Amino acid sequence: MTGAALWRVSAGPAWVTVRAVTSKDAGDPTAAEIATAFAEGRDAGLSAAYRRWSGLVFTLALRSLGSRADAEDVTQQVFVAAWRGRGTFDPDHGDLGAWITGITRHCIADRFAVRQRDVRKAEAAVRLADGGAAPQVVDEAVVDRVVIADELARIDDPRRTILRLAFYEDRTHPQIAEQLGLPLGTVKSHIRRGLLQLRDRLREVSGDDARR
Amino acid sequence: MHVDEEQLARWAVEGDAPDPAAADHLRSCDRCQAELDELRRVSDLAHSLPSMEQPSDEVWTRITGELDSTEQVGPERRFRSRTLAAAAAVAAVAGAGIGVGATLVATDEETPATPTAIRLEPLAGKSGTGSAGIVQVSGAEELKVSASGLAAGPGFYEVWLINTDGKRMVSLGVLNPQAGGTFQIPTGATAQGYRIVDISLEPEDGNPEHSHDSLIRGTLPS
Numbered sequence: 001m002t003g004a005a006l007w008r009v010s011a012g013p014a015w016v017t018v019r020a021v022t023s024k025d026a027g028d029p030t031a032a033e034i035a036t037a038f039a040e041g042r043d044a045g046l047s048a049a050y051r052r053w054s055g056l057v058f059t060l061a062l063r064s065l066g067s068r069a070d071a072e073d074v075t076q077q078v079f080v081a082a083w084r085g086r087g088t089f090d091p092d093h094g095d096l097g098a099w100i101t102g103i104t105r106h107c108i109a110d111r112f113a114v115r116q117r118d119v120r121k122a123e124a125a126v127r128l129a130d131g132g133a134a135p136q137v138v139d140e141a142v143v144d145r146v147v148i149a150d151e152l153a154r155i156d157d158p159r160r161t162i163l164r165l166a167f168y169e170d171r172t173h174p175q176i177a178e179q180l181g182l183p184l185g186t187v188k189s190h191i192r193r194g195l196l197q198l199r200d201r202l203r204e205v206s207g208d209d210a211r212r
Numbered sequence: 213m214h215v216d217e218e219q220l221a222r223w224a225v226e227g228d229a230p231d232p233a234a235a236d237h238l239r240s241c242d243r244c245q246a247e248l249d250e251l252r253r254v255s256d257l258a259h260s261l262p263s264m265e266q267p268s269d270e271v272w273t274r275i276t277g278e279l280d281s282t283e284q285v286g287p288e289r290r291f292r293s294r295t296l297a298a299a300a301a302v303a304a305v306a307g308a309g310i311g312v313g314a315t316l317v318a319t320d321e322e323t324p325a326t327p328t329a330i331r332l333e334p335l336a337g338k339s340g341t342g343s344a345g346i347v348q349v350s351g352a353e354e355l356k357v358s359a360s361g362l363a364a365g366p367g368f369y370e371v372w373l374i375n376t377d378g379k380r381m382v383s384l385g386v387l388n389p390q391a392g393g394t395f396q397i398p399t400g401a402t403a404q405g406y407r408i409v410d411i412s413l414e415p416e417d418g419n420p421e422h423s424h425d426s427l428i429r430g431t432l433p434s
Contacts, residue, residue: 046279050272058267075267079275141257148254149261156420158368161386166225167258173226181388182368186416192221199254 035096038082039089046083053097054079056150057104063142064108074107081107098205101147105138112137144202151201152194158182159190159197166191213237215244224251332359332409332428339363340428344409346402347394353402355384358392359411362427367415371395372422374408376431381422387411407432 029037029048037045057078061071082089082103089099152163161180165171173191177184215234223230230238238245329345342359357371369389374381384395398406409432413425 050275054271055264055266058271059262059265062265063262072267072271075271076274076278080278083275083279142262144254145257145261146264148258149264152258152261153264156418157370157383158386158414158416163258167261170259179388179391180368180386181390182386188222188226191225192218195221195225195251195255195258196217198258199251202254 031095031097032091035089035091038096039086039091041086046079049082049096049100050079053100056097056146057100059149060101060104060143060146061108061111063146064138065111070111074104074111077107078104095204101143101205105143108138144206147202147205148198151198155194155197159194162187162190163194163198214241215248217247220244220248221251223248224255329356330409330430330432332357332411332430334428335426338427340411342411342428342430344430344432346397346432352399353397355395355397355409356392357387357395357409357411359387359389359428362389362411363413365413367413367423369427370412370414370422372410372412373397373401373406374410376405376407380406381410382406383420383422402432402434407434 031052034045034048034052038049039045054075058071058075061074061078062068065071065074078100082100085103089096152160152167154160155163158180162176162182165176165179166173171179173187174184176182177187180187215230215237219234222228229235238248329343332340332342332344334340340359340362342357342362344355344357347354347356355371355373359369362369369387371384371387371393372381373384382398382401384397385393387393408429410422410426410429412423413427414423
């Protein structure tokens with residue numbers, strides 16, 4: 001069982017006659033396929049999970065901690081912890097991305113705690129005063145923004161392009177319609193459904209966090 | 213009768229106020245009001261999204277190294293570093309593709325020269341022509357595409373990069389046939405063989421697959 005099996009594409013006629021191909025064929029197994037391989041302890045499951053969620057984990061850590069070095073440390077911790085703890089992950093009752101996001105929160109919170117301890121040590125050397133600052137917690141809005149950005153990048157076109165224009169570039173709906181040469185009604189409909197899609201993803205992830 | 217969620221989404225993103233009857237319902241229905249509030253929050257968050265970033269390749273090496281040194285040795289559990297290294301190479305390329313999307317700078321601003329521009333020729337029975345060229349933008353590769361005379365039809369035009377192995381392709385985004393567009397290329401993709409630029413006509417059917425309806429095509433030099 002190697003990684004190849006997970007994203008092997010079926011042999012088909014040469015490209016000259018274009019087959020129906022999706023981005024999945026371009027090398028992306030579905031989240032469910034990754035979760036199954038991961039839970040079964042297959043190497044390909046880990047590498048596929050890393051490929052699929054390392055950007056989310058790293059971006060979340062980077063936005064929370066503000067340091068690339070710390071964010072890379074956290075990314076390492078998260079995937080090592082996830083792999084070692086894969087026995088506690090049940091692919092039938094949980095979403096691997098949400099589960100990994102939960103581990104990421106914990107690792108970031110640990111990193112905050114370490115920083116605070118270091119600060120207290122430094123302060124203690126100066127004055128033996130109260131070190132009672134409240135523990136820093138992971139900012140929920142940061143988590144939600146990263147989860148949304150990650151999901152948006154996976155939405156199929158033309159919706160992805162439309163949402164990127166609307167959200168990243170703050171274009172109005174008529175501007176988007178003009179830029180992409182699409183009817184205004186189509187643009188609006190994609191934005192509404194895209195918003196619902198992003199909301200659904202956010203619910204999945206925060207629902208899992210609540211259970212942890 | 214609760215409010216349809218697409219209607220709620222419309223109020224959340226388009227800023228128009230619910231009609232009087234709906235406003236009445238929202239006042240008395242916690243569920244619909246909560247859902248509207250939730251959608252407004254998602255819309256607000258979505259207007260200040262971070263750009264997704266990738267850790268350096270070294271992180272994956274560190275992960276496999278740490279697991280390699282501690283995982284139990286056994287026929288099933290033994291970590292195969294070579295497999296993982298190969299998978300990591302794939303991961304590095306495709307991972308970069310996570311953020312793939314049109315960079316959406318289809319403006320008429322001055323753009324850098326495109327020395328590698330190629331012509332896109334119509335496929336048998338199709339019409340239209342175009343050009344595509346790679347531009348280096350702060351270390352990353354972008355594909356600048358223009359087209360003219362494309363067959364009109366219901367739907368939209370999509371830019372793809374097909375691998376010369378004939379088995380894989382990635383979507384780069386939606387092309388406006390009048391304005392052209394510039395699209396991010398996943399890091400390392402052209403070196404991996406994703407060199408055939410393909411523009412297809414895609415029906416608005418919600419199916420993300422390539423429609424089979426390729427119009428014009430050309431191959432970037434290796």
